[in-house]
Amino acid sequence: MSEPVLRTENLAKRFGGLTAVDNLSIAIPPGRIHAIIGPNGAGKTTFFNLVTGMLSPTSGRIFFRGHDITGLRPHAISRLGIKRTLQVKSVFPELSVADNLWVTRQARSRFLNPFRAAASDKETRLRVEQTLEQTGLSALAARSAGTLSYGDVAMLEIGMAMISEPSLLLLDEPTCGMSPAETSRAVAKIRDLARTIDIVIIEHDMDVVFGIADDITVLAQGAILASGNPAQIAGDERVREAYLGRPEDEDFVEEAAHA
Numbered sequence: 494m495s496e497p498v499l500r501t502e503n504l505a506k507r508f509g510g511l512t513a514v515d516n517l518s519i520a521i522p523p524g525r526i527h528a529i530i531g532p533n534g535a536g537k538t539t540f541f542n543l544v545t546g547m548l549s550p551t552s553g554r555i556f557f558r559g560h561d562i563t564g565l566r567p568h569a570i571s572r573l574g575i576k577r578t579l580q581v582k583s584v585f586p587e588l589s590v591a592d593n594l595w596v597t598r599q600a601r602s603r604f605l606n607p608f609r610a611a612a613s614d615k616e617t618r619l620r621v622e623q624t625l626e627q628t629g630l631s632a633l634a635a636r637s638a639g640t641l642s643y644g645d646v647a648m649l650e651i652g653m654a655m656i657s658e659p660s661l662l663l664l665d666e667p668t669c670g671m672s673p674a675e676t677s678r679a680v681a682k683i684r685d686l687a688r689t690i691d692i693v694i695i696e697h698d699m700d701v702v703f704g705i706a707d708d709i710t711v712l713a714q715g716a717i718l719a720s721g722n723p724a725q726i727a728g729d730e731r732v733r734e735a736y737l738g739r740p741e742d743e744d745f746v747e748e749a750a751h752a
């Protein structure tokens with residue numbers, strides 16, 4: 494079996510008396526889109542925060558392609574090739590789409606080697622162009638980010654995570670707030686990206702989850718409730734129960750029926 498892209502061993506995070514992530518042992522294989530779903534408060538975002546070093550675990554270990562990354566600082570984890578998007582969008586609204594990508598890329602090169610900044614301009618330009626294409630934003634390159642639609646801002650966020658060529662991309666509810674048309678465009682783009690990069694996605698929209706994921710892990714109260722392919726998850730009684738009776742998640746039952 495190939496090395497998991499991400500693996501945790503008894504990972505736990507407690508906030509005072511609250512256990513947000515509860516002895517989680519998960520192995521995410523490479524080359525697939527892995528969705529993490531679960532009711533509100535299940536620990537999904539906390540899991541991303543632990544993987545990216547934004548939070549330190551209370552106990553347990555995290556491995557990225559076999560390397561123990563537990564306790565590394567966020568910038569060190571980012572340099573190893575793990576990037577994420579946040580639920581709260583963080584583009585620079587006054588800058589153009591291309592310049593948002595440019596400064597994100599340049600910030601990284603300058604950080605890596607301040608003396609190479611000028612020499613890297615050409616390479617940056619190329620990478621910005623590639624990322625505009627990958628995210629479907631080429632036609633909007635000159636537009637101020639502050640004037641974009643919500644869906645385009647979300648794609649720009651993905652582009653800003655992609656521009657430094659990570660090998661693992663963590664997407665936190667990428668289609669949240671998008672129109673149905675924007676959502677299907679984003680889903681197609683994320684599928685394209687997954688050909689060259691490993692993707693783990695937290696998503697509430699079950700239409701997206703069942704349409705995009707190769708594998709799904711369901712979290713509840715910080716622990717794994719179920720894991721499997723979309724058909725297995727759709728047919729899992731415990732998962733249905735976890736979602737039933739939650740009006741905001743009614744679409745799970747509906748979408749699962751079509752999976």
Ligand SMILES: Nc1ncnc2c1ncn2[C@@H]1O[C@H](COP(=O)(O)OP(=O)(O)OP(=O)(O)O)[C@@H](O)[C@H]1O
Nearest residue numbers: 508511512513531532533534535536537538539540
């Ligand atoms: N910094 C923090 N301090 C205290 N409690 C926190 C903190 N971050 C998260 N929690 C709590 O940990 C639990 C898990 O939260 P988390 O945001 O990881 O869930 P989630 O599955 O991402 O939820 P949602 O789907 O609503 O985003 C929740 O009860 C939350 O209130």
